[in-house]
Amino acid sequence: MPLLADWLLRHSVVMCLLLHSLVLMTFCFHHAATSCSKRCYCSESEVGGKTVRCSNLRLTEIPQDIPNDTRRLYLDFNLLTTVPTNTFQELSLLRELDLSHNELAQLEPGAFHGLARSLQLLDLSSNKLMSLNPEALAGVRARANLTYNPWHCDCNLQTVMPHLDLEPASLAGIVCQTSEPEDAGAQGTPFLLAKDLDLCVVLKKTTDVAMLVTMFGWFTMVISYLVYYVRHNQEDARRHLEYLKSLPSKQGKSEESSTVSTVV
Numbered sequence: 001m002p003l004l005a006d007w008l009l010r011h012s013v014v015m016c017l018l019l020h021s022l023v024l025m026t027f028c029f030h031h032a033a034t035s036c037s038k039r040c041y042c043s044e045s046e047v048g049g050k051t052v053r054c055s056n057l058r059l060t061e062i063p064q065d066i067p068n069d070t071r072r073l074y075l076d077f078n079l080l081t082t083v084p085t086n087t088f089q090e091l092s093l094l095r096e097l098d099l100s101h102n103e104l105a106q107l108e109p110g111a112f113h114g115l116a117r118s119l120q121l122l123d124l125s126s127n128k129l130m131s132l133n134p135e136a137l138a139g140v141r142a143r144a145n146l147t148y149n150p151w152h153c154d155c156n157l158q159t160v161m162p163h164l165d166l167e168p169a170s171l172a173g174i175v176c177q178t179s180e181p182e183d184a185g186a187q188g189t190p191f192l193l194a195k196d197l198d199l200c201v202v203l204k205k206t207t208d209v210a211m212l213v214t215m216f217g218w219f220t221m222v223i224s225y226l227v228y229y230v231r232h233n234q235e236d237a238r239r240h241l242e243y244l245k246s247l248p249s250k251q252g253k254s255e256e257s258s259t260v261s262t263v264v
Ligand SMILES: *[C@@H]1O[C@H](CO)[C@@H](O)[C@H](O)[C@H]1NC(C)=O
Pocket: 068, 069, 090, 092, 093
């Protein structure tokens, strides 16, 4: 027994140190897991809350370990091509989201799900967006920067715009780079400001023409059938007449005249 006590006493310092570092390590790992993303840089301020910077990291995917108390998230100057559904679902305090200077060509439905209430600034500028999916931005009322994207202005975009919840002034950033139809005069103008531009009218006109053509087709078919029917009957009647003529009886003659009157 004294031997054990002696041993313990001698090793207590080492034990204590070991235990200490163990506790420290656990604390550190825990700290890392909850307070900052592995690849990003985090800072915290009294007023603004947590800011997470993942700028310029050649990221092709949005990190999954962004802390859920982040208020500002910078993902600019990366290689992101899409924003998948529910990416930011847990970030219920997020107020600013910078996705500018990426390769974003699409935003999946529900991409900003969970941010509808908190988000105030959404930077999507300098990307590859050509159109907007209203399901991606459902409920998001933030002020958005939509400039420097290759917007394709067509009837679809025109139909979508009134259904967006974004701060209305944001839409001025949609400057048409291409348009459908091409000669509508939309290129180079902010879509919102081209008030008298109606890219759906042309579509309506085309539909009208298609309708006319179809109707004309039907009409022609009906007329052709009528002509055929009349001709066919005439032929029948003629053959019938000839047959009657070949009969020598008086009765045949009277029948003949009655048939002629029917035909006429
Ligand atoms: C963040 O996640 C933790 C653990 O899941 C939870 O207890 C906490 O309430 C969350 N915080 C926010 C702001 O959602």
